[in-house]
Amino acid sequence: MGNFPCFDPEVFEASTKPVTYLKEAGVALITQPHTDLSGVKNFLEKFNKRYENYLLDPVVLSDADQLAKFAGQSCYFSFGEKRTWNEDASKYFENIKEQAHGSVVEHPTFSFFVWGIDRAVSLEIVRHRAGFGFSQASQRYIDDANLRFILNEEFDDNGPLFSNFVDGCAEALIRYGNVVDNLSVKYANAGMNKRDARKRINQSARRFLPNSTETFLTITANARGLRHFFEMRASQFADLPIQDLSLKMFNIVKQVAPIIFEDYVEKMQPDGVHAELTTRYRKV
């Protein structure tokens, strides 16, 4: 087992109905940059032997920060003694952000596996096009044996809204089951292979699943795309669960790319309950 950062939320079972639910997102970082500049040694040496000391910087940066810094410095051939050394990497990135030279932070790419989010939130996530890749669980292949739901924090009242949530999910599962039972009879002798029949059945049955049905996503994003995502979504104007998710993703990447994301400040929103991110350098 590795030790990439992750958030692993609790899974709950309703006591009154057979409904499994989560209250918050799970996020696991599954890929981050692995930077090795040794292959550039010959390139540097053949220009000038002293450029080789670019690779002997005594301050070691995170792989992600080093990758972006190298990419940026290669633009101006900043490999000599007068370059910004790693100990001043913060200053280097401040300048990059101030100039909105954001393409430099497109190099570090991170993949996350995300669960404990509902279909409504996933619709918002996949609107982010620039620098993002997504793979999402298919409700045509996943059946009711693996269905869980997401309890919105507003419904976590131990009272009528919680009952409403549990009853709605249980009812949806019953309707889903009715479709499966009926269509299973229809397709039993239709001459279709089992897998195609199952797909037909699930794709119809899912019409009865609510927005609060859980989904899973593998998300790959570069640091520039992530910065924009945090600015849009770890904000008081966004839907609460996507705020929670983006703050978790931020807290993960901050650990593995501390300088690229160091300008973000987590501060309390006017509601006094939720946090949001702010930065002086929006949309680099």
Ligand SMILES: Cc1cc2nc3c(=O)[nH]c(=O)nc-3n(C[C@H](O)[C@H](O)[C@H](O)COP(=O)(O)OP(=O)(O)OC[C@H]3O[C@@H](n4cnc5c(N)ncnc54)[C@H](O)[C@@H]3O)c2cc1C
């Ligand atoms: C609070 C909130 C409320 C929202 N409400 C709604 C809503 O009611 N309905 C709705 O449909 N959406 C809504 N959205 C989604 C929003 O419109 C964006 O689709 C989403 O936030 C992704 O932002 P983006 O397009 O900037 O990101 P990305 O797609 O990641 O793009 C990043 C940047 O790249 C540039 N870019 C990307 N694609 C193009 C392009 N084709 N042409 C030119 N430039 C491009 C733009 O500068 C863009 O900002 C909402 C978002 C928020 C945060």
